[in-house]
Amino acid sequence: MSEKAIAVKAQKVEEIADQFKAAASAVVVDPRGLTVAQSTELRHQLREEGVVLEVIKNKVLTRAAEKAGYAELNDIFAGPSAVAFSNDDAVAPARILKKFADENEALEIKGGVVDGTIANIDDINKYASLPSREGLLGQLMAEFQFSIRSFAYAVKAVQDKLEEESAAPAAEVSTDAE
Numbered sequence: 001m002s003e004k005a006i007a008v009k010a011q012k013v014e015e016i017a018d019q020f021k022a023a024a025s026a027v028v029v030d031p032r033g034l035t036v037a038q039s040t041e042l043r044h045q046l047r048e049e050g051v052v053l054e055v056i057k058n059k060v061l062t063r064a065a066e067k068a069g070y071a072e073l074n075d076i077f078a079g080p081s082a083v084a085f086s087n088d089d090a091v092a093p094a095r096i097l098k099k100f101a102d103e104n105e106a107l108e109i110k111g112g113v114v115d116g117t118i119a120n121i122d123d124i125n126k127y128a129s130l131p132s133r134e135g136l137l138g139q140l141m142a143e144f145q146f147s148i149r150s151f152a153y154a155v156k157a158v159q160d161k162l163e164e165e166s167a168a169p170a171a172e173v174s175t176d177a178e
Helices: 002-024 036-048 058-068 071-076 092-103 121-128 133-176
Strands: 025-030 051-054 082-086 108-114 117-119
Touching: 002 058, 002 082, 025 092, 036 051, 036 092, 051 092, 058 071, 071 108, 082 092, 092 108, 092 121, 108 121, 117 121
Parallel strands: none
Antiparallel strands: 025 082, 025 108, 051 082, 108 117
16 A cells, blocks of 8 residues: 555544544444435435534544544444534434434444443434434423423412402401591
């Protein structure tokens, strides 16, 4: 192999290692058996969520994972491998790939890394059941609104009761004076 080819591969290993380090999650799949249309649809769904899917040679993946501190992933780099990288939403790749794999038997999820932790297939499936970051924030906001609304109703009820109590003795006083 020429020095130029070795330099190109070393650069690719460095790029993929940097992607692993920067990613909120990286999910490895075996895309073998997907049609071109299915692969295009999967990439489209991932891109909508800010996820990038790359087919990468196992040798490059192995070296990049080791360089990034994820040598435990090397066991899953057998057969064709593609990696879905997300820098923002840690559960988006798992959620999208799990749903797509459920609809398309040809896609096999192998494992990955989520928030810096090695994740096996069961872990990926658990993450896939979580709502998106926006969904979680929406749930949190709904809880805050419910709490604030409940507090406001309680304050209003106390205020109404105090107004009723202060109005009732005034009415009794005016009838006694006559």
